[in-house]
Amino acid sequence: MIIKAEIITHPYSGEYKEKVYDISSPWNSQDWTWIKFTNNDLTEWCGNFRGFPRGVATTKKNKCVLVLTSDYLFKLDCFNGELTEY
Numbered sequence: 001m002i003i004k005a006e007i008i009t010h011p012y013s014g015e016y017k018e019k020v021y022d023i024s025s026p027w028n029s030q031d032w033t034w035i036k037f038t039n040n041d042l043t044e045w046c047g048n049f050r051g052f053p054r055g056v057a058t059t060k061k062n063k064c065v066l067v068l069t070s071d072y073l074f075k076l077d078c079f080n081g082e083l084t085e086y
Helices: none
Strands: 002-008 017-021 032-039 044-050 053-059 064-069 073-077 083-085
Touching: 002 053, 002 064, 032 053, 032 064, 044 064
Parallel strands: 017 044
Antiparallel strands: 002 032, 032 044, 053 064, 064 073, 073 083
């Protein structure tokens, strides 16, 4: 389960296990946001999201992570990190 999320700069290749969250659209910008996630077992991984970074928040009550970029608002499941809505 994801317990922490923070905006970071582009990580070095291989520094974290990475997952790309990209939405196909002709209106996408060329910007990217990198978020470092920490699971409850203290493992860390990184998500790449389309758009310039605006903010990130985790919520235990709703069991999700919200990532706001200039292009989209991404909603991830806290348990598996899968995209549930955008």
